[in-house]
Amino acid sequence: MKALQVERSLPRFAAARIASGWRAGAGGRLGPLRLVDTDPPALPGPGWERLSPRLSGICGSDLATVDGRSSRWFEPLVSFPFTPGHEVVADTADGRRVVVEPVLGCEARAIDPLCSACSAGRRRHCTNLTGGHIAPGLQTGYCKDTGGGWSYCFVAHTSQLHLVPEGLPDEAAVLVEPAACAIHAVLSTFPLDLGPSAENTAMERTAMERRGMERRGMERRGMERRGMGGAGKESAAVVIGAGTLGLFAIAALARWREDVTRIVAVAKYQHQRDLAGKFGATSVASPGEMRRAVRRATGSWMLDNGQLSDGVPLVIDCVGTADSLASALAVVAPGGQVVLAGMPAPAGLDLTPLWQREVHLSGSYTYGPEPAVGGRHSFDLAFELAEASRMERLVSATYPLERSAEAIEHAASAGRRGAVKVVFDMRGDPRRLSYLLAEGHTLTEKPGENPGGLSTHGKDR
Amino acid sequence: MPRPGFVLDVDRSTPPALIWHGEGFRLERLPAERSRVVYAPEPLSPLPDPDEAIRAALLAPLGDRPPLPELLRAGMRLTIAFDDLSLPLPPMRRPDNRQRVIETVLDMAAEAGVDDVVLIAALGLHRRMTETELRHALGDRVYDAFAPYGNLLQHDAEDPKGLVALGKTDLGEDVEVNRRVAESDLLVYVNINLVAMDGGHKSTTTGLMSYKSVRHHHNVRTLQHSRSLMDRPRSELHSSTWRIGRLLAKHVNVFQIETTLNNDTFPSQFSFLQKREWEWGVRDRASFLGASRGLDLLSPRARRSIFQSILAPHQMTSVQAGEVEAVHESTLANLHRQQVVDVEGQSDVVIFGLPHIGPYNVNSIMNPLLVSCLGLGYFFNMYIGKPLVRPGGVVILSHPTPWAFHPVHHPSYIDFFEEVLATTTDPAEIEKTYEERFATDDWYRHLYRTSYAFHGVHPLYMWYWGAHALEYASSTVVVGGNRRAVRRMGFRPASTLSDALEMAEDQVGRDPTITYFRCPPLMLAHVH
Numbered sequence: 001m002k003a004l005q006v007e008r009s010l011p012r013f014a015a016a017r018i019a020s021g022w023r024a025g026a027g028g029r030l031g032p033l034r035l036v037d038t039d040p041p042a043l044p045g046p047g048w049e050r051l052s053p054r055l056s057g058i059c060g061s062d063l064a065t066v067d068g069r070s071s072r073w074f075e076p077l078v079s080f081p082f083t084p085g086h087e088v089v090a091d092t093a094d095g096r097r098v099v100v101e102p103v104l105g106c107e108a109r110a111i112d113p114l115c116s117a118c119s120a121g122r123r124r125h126c127t128n129l130t131g132g133h134i135a136p137g138l139q140t141g142y143c144k145d146t147g148g149g150w151s152y153c154f155v156a157h158t159s160q161l162h163l164v165p166e167g168l169p170d171e172a173a174v175l176v177e178p179a180a181c182a183i184h185a186v187l188s189t190f191p192l193d194l195g196p197s198a199e200n201t202a203m204e205r206t207a208m209e210r211r212g213m214e215r216r217g218m219e220r221r222g223m224e225r226r227g228m229g230g231a232g233k234e235s236a237a238v239v240i241g242a243g244t245l246g247l248f249a250i251a252a253l254a255r256w257r258e259d260v261t262r263i264v265a266v267a268k269y270q271h272q273r274d275l276a277g278k279f280g281a282t283s284v285a286s287p288g289e290m291r292r293a294v295r296r297a298t299g300s301w302m303l304d305n306g307q308l309s310d311g312v313p314l315v316i317d318c319v320g321t322a323d324s325l326a327s328a329l330a331v332v333a334p335g336g337q338v339v340l341a342g343m344p345a346p347a348g349l350d351l352t353p354l355w356q357r358e359v360h361l362s363g364s365y366t367y368g369p370e371p372a373v374g375g376r377h378s379f380d381l382a383f384e385l386a387e388a389s390r391m392e393r394l395v396s397a398t399y400p401l402e403r404s405a406e407a408i409e410h411a412a413s414a415g416r417r418g419a420v421k422v423v424f425d426m427r428g429d430p431r432r433l434s435y436l437l438a439e440g441h442t443l444t445e446k447p448g449e450n451p452g453g454l455s456t457h458g459k460d461r
Numbered sequence: 462m463p464r465p466g467f468v469l470d471v472d473r474s475t476p477p478a479l480i481w482h483g484e485g486f487r488l489e490r491l492p493a494e495r496s497r498v499v500y501a502p503e504p505l506s507p508l509p510d511p512d513e514a515i516r517a518a519l520l521a522p523l524g525d526r527p528p529l530p531e532l533l534r535a536g537m538r539l540t541i542a543f544d545d546l547s548l549p550l551p552p553m554r555r556p557d558n559r560q561r562v563i564e565t566v567l568d569m570a571a572e573a574g575v576d577d578v579v580l581i582a583a584l585g586l587h588r589r590m591t592e593t594e595l596r597h598a599l600g601d602r603v604y605d606a607f608a609p610y611g612n613l614l615q616h617d618a619e620d621p622k623g624l625v626a627l628g629k630t631d632l633g634e635d636v637e638v639n640r641r642v643a644e645s646d647l648l649v650y651v652n653i654n655l656v657a658m659d660g661g662h663k664s665t666t667t668g669l670m671s672y673k674s675v676r677h678h679h680n681v682r683t684l685q686h687s688r689s690l691m692d693r694p695r696s697e698l699h700s701s702t703w704r705i706g707r708l709l710a711k712h713v714n715v716f717q718i719e720t721t722l723n724n725d726t727f728p729s730q731f732s733f734l735q736k737r738e739w740e741w742g743v744r745d746r747a748s749f750l751g752a753s754r755g756l757d758l759l760s761p762r763a764r765r766s767i768f769q770s771i772l773a774p775h776q777m778t779s780v781q782a783g784e785v786e787a788v789h790e791s792t793l794a795n796l797h798r799q800q801v802v803d804v805e806g807q808s809d810v811v812i813f814g815l816p817h818i819g820p821y822n823v824n825s826i827m828n829p830l831l832v833s834c835l836g837l838g839y840f841f842n843m844y845i846g847k848p849l850v851r852p853g854g855v856v857i858l859s860h861p862t863p864w865a866f867h868p869v870h871h872p873s874y875i876d877f878f879e880e881v882l883a884t885t886t887d888p889a890e891i892e893k894t895y896e897e898r899f900a901t902d903d904w905y906r907h908l909y910r911t912s913y914a915f916h917g918v919h920p921l922y923m924w925y926w927g928a929h930a931l932e933y934a935s936s937t938v939v940v941g942g943n944r945r946a947v948r949r950m951g952f953r954p955a956s957t958l959s960d961a962l963e964m965a966e967d968q969v970g971r972d973p974t975i976t977y978f979r980c981p982p983l984m985l986a987h988v989h
Contacts, residue, residue, distance in 0.1 A: 288878045296876055301904040 001040055001153030003437050004404050004424075006032045006065060008080035015097040017068035025412025027067035033084075033299060035404060040435045041151035043109055044145055045136050047158045047454045049092055050436045055088030055147030055174040055398070057423045058411040061343045062141075062319070066408055071346055078142040079135035085149025085424070086141035089164060089173035098161040099176045102139035103366055103378055104146070108157035109134055124366040139366075150401060150424055153435035162379045171392035174423055175244065179385050180378035182248030185316055185341035185364035186257060187372040205252040219439070236297040237263055238290070238331055239290070241278045241318035243269035243340055243414065244394060244421050248382075249316050251389050254280025256373060256381070260314065262297050266290045266327070270287040279389065287327065294331040316364075322347035339364050396426035466802030466984050469737075471496040476738045478977055480958070481814030482941060483758050483827065483861045486734070486763035488749075489958045497808070499849070500737055501984035503724035505799050506775030511558075515565045515780050518718070524784025526716055529566065531708075532647050535574035540645040541566060542581045542616075542669055546594045547820035548653045549722055553775040558599035559719040562651045562780070566718070567603065579641055580607050582615040583650070583668025586675060586916035587821070588870050588909070589615045594824070595751030610917055614641065616918065618671045619906050627712050632706040634677040639669045642713060650785075652718035652719045654792050656839070657691040657985055659802070660707020660719050661789035663699060670705070672900055674916060678702050680889045684928045689842040691985055693793070706785060718782040719792040723799055724982035732773070735982060763864065768817040769824055804849065806828040807988060809973030810965045811850035812958070813840040813861040816981055819916065821923070826867040827920040829946040830874050830923045832860045837924030837937065840978060846988045849976045853935045855965035859958070869913050873905045877920035878949065886951035888928040894961040896921050935968045 007030050008461065016031025027033070035044045040050060064070045084101035104407050106114040107125035109132025117125035130136035137143020140156055147154030168360045197321045239259045240247045246265070264279035267273045273284045285293035295302050300310035313331035317324050322344030326349045334357040341364045353360060367378030396419035399407035404424070411422035426432050469475065478498050491498070508514045510743070514690050519529040526532070533539065543559045546552070570578055579672055580599070595613065596604045607613035616639050617623055619667060642648050642665075654660040657919070667675060668780035677683075678701035684690075727734045727950040731752070733745035741749070747928040756764050779795035781788045787988040827835070836858040841848065848980040850856060866875045896918060899905065905917025922988035930937070937952040940959040949953040955961035965973055978986065 283880065284883075285879070292876050292879060295904065296880060296898075296902075299903060302872075435796065 001038065002401050003036055003038050003083045003147065004085075004401055005034055005081040005083050005354045007295040008032075009033060010084040013068040016066065018314050020067035020069060020412075023409075025066065026069060026120070028408025028412075031066050031068055033066050033404060033408070035401060041145060041147040041155050042393075043155055048155050049158060049161070050091035050153055051088070051092060051098070051156055051170065051457075052153055052432050052436050053085065053088050053090045053149045053151065053393075053424075053426050054170050055058040055089050055099075055423045055425055055427070056085040057174050057178070057244075057421055058407060060177060060243075063408065063412050064345065066345065067412070069345060071344075074142070076140070077129055077136055077138040079118075079137050079144040082137065082142050082144050083148035083151045083154065084141045085151065085154070086158050087174055087177040087423075088140075088141050088149035089170050089176075090149070091396070091433065091436070092161070096161075097164040097173070097174050099164055099181075099379070100140055100149070100156050101160045101367065102141055102177065103160075104129065104134065104137055104139060104143055104181070105156075106132070108132075121369045124304050124368055127324075129366060134410055138428060141235050149406070151163070152401075152426055152432045153430065162383070165221055165383060166386070168383070169387055169392045170427070171395040172386040172390070175248075175391045175394060175421060176382040176386055178244050179252075179382035179391065180367040181364070181382045182245050182318070183252045183256070183385065184367045184370065184378045185251040185318075187370045187378075188362070188364050189314055189337050189339055219403040236264055236294070236312040237262070237314040237316065238264045238294060239276075239281070239316045239318060240266045240290070240324045240328055241342060242269075242284075243318065244317075246318035247272075247275055247279045247394065247420070248385070249318055249341060250276055250281050251385055252381075253316075255385065255388070258391065264293050264312070266293075271418050272415060275394075275420070279287055290327060291331060298333070305457055306330075313337065315339070316341050316402035318342045318346035322349045325349055329359060332357070333358050334358065336360070337362065347460035350459075396420050397422045398451065400425060463505055466500055468802070468804055468984060469498045469500065471498065474532065477528045478810070478979060479738060479983070480818040480859050480977070480979075482859045483611070484761070486753070486770045487859070487958075489976060491975060492972075494814070495972055496977065498800055498977045498979050499804055499984070499986060500979055501724055502698075502774075502799060502802065502974060502984040504982070505778045505948045506721075506737075507723055507778055511561055511777040511780070512943060514777070515562050515629075515935070515957075516627045516781045517717075518782040519549050519565060519569065522783030523781055524787030525603070526783040529649075529782065530569050530573060531568050531577050532714070532716060533573035534913075535576070535974065537575055537577065537646040538644065539570055539575050539578045539644055539649065540581060541648050541649045541651060542580065542583045542642065543582045543598065543651040544653050544664065544668070545587050545657075546590050546598065546823045547580050547587055548574075548659065549655045549773065549775055550818050550823070551771045552597060552823065553722070555597065556600055557598050558653050558722070558777055559598045559651050560603060561777070562718050562720065563599060565582070565602055566651070567731070578607075578612065579614045579645075581639065581641065581669070581847070582613075583664065584616045585667045585670070586672060586909070586919050586922070587662045587912070588764050588913045588915045591824075591913065593944060594723040596696070616669050617910055620912055624671050624838075630708050632704060634701060634705055635671075635672040635673045636667075636705050637674045638709060638713070640945075642669050645713065645717060647714050649716045649718065651718065654719050654721050654796055656983060657793060657796055658699075658842075660670070660792055661699070661703070661717075661793045661838075662701040662785055664717070665709055665715065665785075666702040666705040669915070673707060674902075674914065676896075676918075677892055679922050679925065679929050681892045681925050684789055684925045685932055686889075687842070687929060689848070689929070690838075691842050692845045700783070705773070710785065715785055716782065717785040717788045718780065719788050720777050721779045721792060721795045721799065723778045724984070725774045725776060726982045728771065728774055748930065755869070760807065761861070761865075765817070765826070783918075795955040797985065798853075800983055801845070801987050802984050804976075804988045807847060807849060807851040808854065808976040809851060809969040809977045810855045810857060810858070810962065810979040811841075811848075812857045812975065814859055814977075821919075822867075825849060825870045826863075826865050827860070828871055828874055828878070829862050829864065829941045829943070829950060830878060830920050832858065832862045832939075833922040833950055833952075834926045836860070836927070836939070837930035840980065841927070841930040841934075843978070843980065843984065844986045844988050849935060849978060849986055849988055853969070855968050856930060856934045857938045857940060857958070857965065858937065859940040859953075860942055862939055862946050863944040864943050870910055870915060870919070871900055873902070873917040874912050874915070874920040874922070877924075881921075882949050882951075886924075886931075888925050888931065891924060936965075938964050
């Protein structure tokens with residue numbers, strides 16, 4: 001079968017890094033990504049299934065990998081050669097349509113007993129990402145034994161699968177994973193903590209999780225803590241970036257964070273500005289206008305160097321660059337919270353405002369049960385959001401695997417080219433379901449059927 | 462004998478017309494047989510002895526006021542308010558009219574033994590003046606006699622302790638005035654009447670009152686119903702200021718002194734700007750070429766610096782003093798004598814070449830909102846009777862319209878441009894949705910009161926100023942402007958005048974009639 005693979009090749013990584021400095025996405029042609037003919041991955045053990053991807057998205061972390069710009073932090077957490085693709089909607093051999101929760105925790109690795117994080121349902125904090133009976137890999141798409149969505153077949157553990165509701169288009173289902181990430185980023189800071197020390201905050205939060213506190217109660221607590229309760233004062237949040245992640249963060253804030261009454265979106269391109277408004281932003285600013293927009297939203301003053309006297313209690317950075325993080329620190333209120341939702345690149349920046357304003361900087365990685373909404377899983381919430389917000393409109397272009405270089409370039413310049421999400425589309429290949437038949441599986445779909453097949457390959461939608 | 466203004470019908474032998482374009486100008490050939498150019502009257506002869514004329518006016522006032530010396534007595538509180546730096550344009554060479562008048566008033570006050578004298582710059586919601594600007598307007602002698610002792614003030618429309626409510630007009634308009642003015646035995650107001658909109662009750666009711674009062678006449682309704690702003694009897698804005706001013710006059714003894722200037726606008730090195738093109742001599746042509754080529758080589762900042770340094774050789778043509786309304790009628794007659802040009806009928810298209818300066822960017826940047834205000838607010842309204850362009854016609858402005866703002870002078874303009882105009886350009890919707898927020902923003906208020914910023918609400922007023930034109934014309938095309946900035950305002954950008962005229966044809970049909978209003982020098986079209 002055909003699959004796109006990333007090989008451990010220092011010259012190719014170096015070439016990708018150099019070329020992408022000239023043009024983002026150039027690593028798709030010169031870098032470590034190759035289209036190969038390979039066997040479908042073997043099932044690692046009981047509880048594993050073969051999946052045939054329908055659509056698989058190209059995400060920021062994939063682009064960083066292909067362009068040789070990923071942090072070296074990940075080196076021990078991946079195993080080569082791997083097939084990228086963790087935003088996937090796929091078919092199982094028995095005819096279910098699923099999306100994959102890609103984190104490869106203890107359960108998938110057959111580690112018993114589970115680590116404390118996995119026991120608590122927080123697979124994202126798993127401490128065994130390199131253990132068990134499969135090769136190291138923090139997620140599907142970074143592990144040589146599982147394959148990934150940029151192929152015609154890969155394997156996943158049953159615990160990773162979420163059934164797609166009937167009627168939800170593939171184009172919406174493929175976005176459930178990034179939507180879940182955004183939802184987690186938005187709910188991980190709920191309620192807003194501006195008062196007690198970080199230790200107390202963490203303890204309180206754990207206690208709340210344990211008690212499964214009602215969302216309403218938590219919300220009230222958050223408002224009281226911020227001195228907003230009953231005062232009628234507006235509380236604003238800023239979302240930096242209006243790509244896929246940013247738009248979902250805006251939508252999640254609008255849907256689940258009633259304590260946030262104003263959402264300021266920072267969007268670079270006109271189509272992003274339009275979408276940000278449609279997804280629930282109360283105002284939209286370009287990056288250069290952000291400080292003034294926040295000043296207006298918060299009634300703060302702008303000091304001589306452009307610094308604000310106050311700011312917003314919550315900033316969600318969906319870009320992850322030094323510039324975006326510096327911007328976040330420039331507009332967050334004293335004691336406020338900056339959530340790093342976008343995968344960051346190595347960055348050098350002035351942390352003085354973080355220190356002087358006692359800003360809480362936290363990362364937000366993947367998903368899990370969300371105590372803020374009664375422990376519902378981020379994926380369940382993402383399905384809800386997908387149905388409510390017509391997420392499918394964000395899929396701007398589809399490409400076959402054979403045109404990966406074009407797809408990568410398109411995704412890397414999505415904003416400039418008026419796109420949001422670029423995906424690989426495997427539905428056009430009539431053989432794709434046959435890869436599920438290996439090792440005695442029975443295909444339940446009628447032969448020749450091409451579920452959800454589209455004819456938009458390689459075209460802007 | 463200066464020649465009156467006139468209207469030139471363009472034919473094939475007509476030389477290209479000079480069209481202002483911010484800190485620069487262009488020569489453009491207008492379509493023959495269907496274009497006309499309106500030229501301003503030549504500058505009137507100035508008063509031979511302005512100081513003596515001022516003295517005479519103060520001793521023989523108009524209306525029911527006695528001569529000024531009879532109103533002055535020892536122990537009284539005298540306040541002298543004066544127009545701020547928005548007048549005249551460009552700033553005039555020293556001595557400024559205000560200096561001449563105030564020095565004469567102070568001499569009379571000194572003769573009468575008046576000790577308690579305070580000068581107030583009638584800023585209204587404009588920015589505060591710098592020391593240099595105050596010295597220029599008042600002269601060093603006056604400045605040094607008052608400023609060091611705290612007796613030279615600048616009106617603060619946001620000072621809760623410095624304002625007094627005098628009641629409401631019959632139509633419920635709040636009258637809230639500067640406390641020092643309200644508590645004075647006599648207010649002498651010193652005005653420079655550059656355009657017909659200035660002066661009269663508008664001086665005190667705009668310059669010395671609070672936002673709470675000003676909002677009653679600076680709003681979309683009054684501005685849409687001012688046909689035009691330069692024609693007081695047909696201006697709803699002036700009707701409101703007159704009502705408020707009359708109520709003020711019941712509480713405060715106002716002695717108004719108004720002066721007019723001739724339209725001698727440019728110094729000798731730019732004298733070609735004042736002349737009609739076919740009368741340019743060799744020297745004028747050389748000056749034009751030298752100036753155009755030289756300016757092309759400079760950065761926008763350097764060009765701005767050169768133009769901002771221009772001081773006009775304006776000279777006083779009249780001075781009148783006494784009761785506000787009687788004074789203003791006489792002032793208008795003198796102003797009309799200098800500025801009115803008779804024009805027959807309207808055209809499909811009107812062209813305004815916008816210069817480097819307007820009332821709100823003295824020593825500052827002409828930002829896009831000020832371009833709109835100057836073009837659609839001021840130039841469009843420079844008429845008596847009816848506009849130069851027919852209903853549904855097209856307005857063409859020529860200006861670089863840079864996306865640039867003075868961060869100290871116009872902080873709320875930046876927010877208005879970035880946030881509000883990105884959402885809507887409808888003046889009524891803007892007023893309803895945004896005015897209160899901009900007017901009450903603490904930061905803007907702080908900058909207005911302590912720095913050199915226009916009031917937070919001012920950019921909205923700039924937009925309202927064009928409300929009549931926005932409603933009346935079918936579209937506005939800006940030649941040579943920053944495309945993003947032009948589009949942000951809902952206007953259409955054009956690279957050249959020819960392109961703009963082609964675009965206008967989409968609206969008004971083929972071969973439209975065109976009026977080019979060649980201003981400055983200032984003039985007022987009486988359209989029959």
